[in-house]
Amino acid sequence: MNAKELLIELLKFKSITPNDDGALNFIALELEDFEAFFIEKEGVKNLLLTKKFNDEGEHLAFGGHIDVVPAGEGWENEPFNPVEKDGFIYARGSQDMKSGVAAFVSAVKNANFKGSRLSLLLTSDEEGEAKYGTLELLKFMEEKNMLPGYAIVAEPTCVKSFGDSIKIGRRGSINGKLLIRGKQGHAAYPEKAINPIHDFAPVLKFLAGFDLDPGSAEFAPSKIVLTDIRAGLGVSNVTPNDLRLMLNVRNSNDTSVEDVRNYIEKLCHGLNYELFLTQSSKPFLTDANSKIVQKLNQSVQKISGVVPELNTKGGTSDARFFAEFGVNVAEFGVRNDTIHAVNERVSVEDFEKLCLVFKDLVENF
Structure with missing residues (x-):
């Protein structure tokens, strides 16, 4: 045929x-x-x-x-x-x-x-x-x-x-999960709680859409793209116990998993957090x-x-x-x-x- x-x-x-x-x-x-x-x-x-x-x-x-x-x-x-x-x-x-x-x-x-x-x-x-x-x-x-x-x-x-x-x-693909731990409490008594949203808010602008390298003639910059953020119980009078975030980086040869890890760990210094990163493709x-x-x-x-x-x-x-x-x-x-x-x-x-x-x-x- x-x-x-x-x-x-x-x-x-x-x-x-x-x-x-x-x-x-x-x-x-x-x-x-x-x-x-x-x-x-x-x-x-x-x-x-x-x-x-x-x-x-x-x-x-x-x-x-x-x-x-x-x-x-x-x-x-x-x-x-x-x-x-x-x-x-x-x-x-x-x-x-x-x-x-x-x-x-x-x-x-x-x-x-x-x-x-x-x-x-x-x-x-x-x-x-x-x-x-x-x-x-x-x-x-x-x-x-x-x-x-x-x-x-x-x-x-x-x-x-x-x-x-x-x-x-x-480009490669790096997937990440970030957990920010807090302490659940009543919204009327924020001093008795540890609000992970408030703790993480100053960090967010340095994470969302950040270019980890300037790019090159062959590759676009390795950009942090946030794909999911969630926290709370869906009510307005309870502060959350934790905040969970997912991200993806389409990386060039100029940025490694360790580069991503080092950058996020510096941003989160002083927070109670856990970070999980995996390279799904190089x-x-x-x-x-x-x-x-x-x-x-x-x-x-x-x-x-x-x-x-x-x-x-x-x-x-x-x-x-x-x-x-x-x-x-x-x-x-x-x-x-x-x-x-x-x-x-x-x-x-x-x-x-x-x-x-x-x-x-x-x-x-």
Whole structure:
């Protein structure tokens, strides 16, 4: 089947995280000349497809996920029954990211590849906790001494027009919980209580929206974003026993978990508090002059006629796992204007161009 037919078939699988609904088997059958390794852990199914072409040359990989978020209510059409209308294909996962998967599967099928090996890493656990997906595939490849040197993750990166954005890195994500302890009491007798809201109020302005670093050419500043504050019993005559706050920092390489901890601990000096911080993903940056970025950039410009911005904007993705294993990785895909939304759709023209970009990259890498 051709690339668009492949995409339409993929969109029919109700592959809500972590259920692949048979999509991985379907892809494996499409690439029967690739060696297939099905790796399952904690209910998460993953697939590695790999093929040796030559004894020497580069090992290029593509990464992607076939899982999608739930569809929700209010769709004009059934979200897992793709409909093509007015130049778009409507279905859950059409942009994020079954179009990317279909494009690279199509690109490697009968590929004229001059390097040593092509590999595809596919998971059903990216939209969820992402603990047992791409990371497990890379561990397996490391054990087999077959890690790729370069990788493309086909996430939807473009914003206003196809070709306008290549991601060469991602910020990390640090999550925090802060507990300020007080002593509950009557609002009419504040001197008998310890009000954690009053104690914390002077600190708040130095925490909310504070930039922990100035940013750089590649990364925006690492900003403290408060996501939840709560205290009290929901009545006006009782002061609270404690105040609880949640925060998130999308951090660059210039700010670590310890930097966040040190800053907050200095602010809270003298308060009765507990602070809990976890790094859910680490930042990474691929050299803009690396082969993968340069070759991808050339293919994008050749097919789209657009000069892409090389950036690190947005949230986290599985590209971070490739970087952790020393793989030079970049991300490129279709536009992302309807990802996770009701009536998610992908432009047929964008998808066809993406297929050509990946085909050109494979043939000229």
